Amino acid sequence: MPTIRDVARRAGVAPITVSRVINNSGYISAETRKRVEAVIAELQYVPNSLARSLRSNQTHTLALVLTDITNPFWTTVTRGVEDAASQAGYNVIVCNTDENEAKQAKYLPVLLQKQVDGFLFVPARSVAEPVNLIQKQGVPVVVLDRRVPGVEVDIVRGASERGMYQLVRYLLDLGHRRIAILSGPEQVSVSKERVAGYQRALHEAGIDQVADSVYYGPFTQASGYEKTQQILSAPPRPTALVTSNNFIAIGALQALREAGLRVPEDMSVASFDDLPPELVIEPFLTAVVQPAYQMGQRATELLLARITGQVDDPCQEIVLPTELIIRRSCRAVNEVVPQKSAVGHRDVPPTFHTET
Amino acid sequence: MPTIRDVARRAGVAPITVSRVINNSGYISAETRKRVEAVIAELQYVPNSLARSLRSNQTHTLALVLTDITNPFWTTVTRGVEDAASQAGYNVIVCNTDENEAKQAKYLPVLLQKQVDGFLFVPARSVAEPVNLIQKQGVPVVVLDRRVPGVEVDIVRGASERGMYQLVRYLLDLGHRRIAILSGPEQVSVSKERVAGYQRALHEAGIDQVADSVYYGPFTQASGYEKTQQILSAPPRPTALVTSNNFIAIGALQALREAGLRVPEDMSVASFDDLPPELVIEPFLTAVVQPAYQMGQRATELLLARITGQVDDPCQEIVLPTELIIRRSCRAVNEVVPQKSAVGHRDVPPTFHTET
């Protein structure tokens, strides 16, 4: 590994001159520049960013700490982050916490030590401490998705309460009166906000909420599956299910299918977040969707603005609007449906259908 | 930002003593250790990895350069990489090249400058140069997925040729004789290998290949869509389509649906790679799948072994076996199907079906 000094020696100049050639700083005669560049090429010299960062106090590296990149929502957010970062000359270290505070607690100090220039942070739980940890080190953070009470921090998130309100309103308009909600972990702000939106809609419709039509659990397909089985085995059965994320919805749909229930004939289902269109052959699930890519992108832009000091107003809260996408997984409840046997749908030939 | 010297001063010791406390190296009296630790906590001192790395020549950071994290196959690979890395105390910088050599050429030098300890590398094209670039700097690389001719390099990849052979054999056994293949970019090794597997199967079955039943194109849904339209408009129409990846398959299915063709009644479809089970409500597509998570994991383990010098045998080529998963998207070709009108499937009620 040649260093700047090796290059300097070989080119018969001082190290700083090489530095100036590399960074296009200060004045260099065309001739010297040429000679230095030749030596750089010859030696295949690669400047060491570590040393540079040690002096400049910037690494041009961002940390993205999220729950699980495997969820398409987060995949897309990540892509938004990486694109925005890369465009500005930054790299991104990605860390999965799996909603696990212990993992999160392991990552944060390491990233701090690596002197990342900023954090894009999806807190495993909505508590202040981890954010404080970062801020105390003077490192900019933008929180993603989840509100953190009791901290002054930039946040970019979706309109959870409003989005779920809108979704439940839609179901109410279809005539549904018994609607269950499968939400995420109770400690996560979006879970509670989505439940709040749900409750507001029901309340406005003058519907007394049954306490046990709200289910909290992990944001996983397994959870959606289990809770749905639970719901099915405990009458009175709701006519519609809403879920707080895509995985839960998929689990719910699987449980319904196994129970021989058709969607939407026997049960309407709708979800918060869905699957990217490139991944779905035949869009089916009605959903409120957040602009995942933009969430990553805008959060990164804000973070970079903080890092470069372009912005120093008080903390921003950017709430991205959701969009209700109506597909085929919900039906009007007073409509008469020809009832077959419970497993009658098995007789239908396994064929592809066109979207409405 | 306090430095090791601030801590030392405050604790009344030399910087090196603080260093020893942090790294548990050398001898420290219990008392001194306690005092130093107290000051560390008080000052919220965070060691600077940059300085440490500058001396130690290791950053405990890996670079993962892939095409597009948004493809579930790569998402899963990435998760495997991150898990394996994190377990060994390494972080991962993720970069998307979108199969674009220019982007790739931008990332590589930056990552080299950042002194990453190793590369997990999915080449945008199967050419030697980028790998050489990395290796010349003495940085370990493990190539993922795509063979790179003319270089000595570790590689972890799926059994493309064999997998596609198996898939086409399956279709031949079902009685198909006209099978088209929608493959990836011609410059990418897996595209050609999958075509080779396809050709071997046809050849063995004594089938004369029509030249234009092989289609190369990007690994995207858009490409699958276009090529399928092309195929449909140019008789003789094949009875089965195989695709070289999941996105292409989805595009193909969408084009078929738009054309009013049912799968598998009017056209059998099968793909290389599918969608993770957590993402699919009702698995439908017959596919040859690669163990994506393991691919990431094993590649990372190999890379780490190279980095730590545990392994110094000649380059390894780890070929991971694929698995044929038969679902409902292919039918036997001599079976009689009741023919409705071309768009007759639109009449079928939009209902969920149980998997066979």
Added chain:
DNA sequence: CTGTTAGCGCGTTCAT
């Protein structure tokens, strides 16, 4: 236009 000096924060080497 080019060079000298010094120091970013840490850990290795050698003393004490």
Added chain:
DNA sequence: ATGAACGCGCTAACAG
């Protein structure tokens, strides 16, 4: 068991 000196590779500040 603890410390002093030095240098990792680079660049800011100040000459000249």
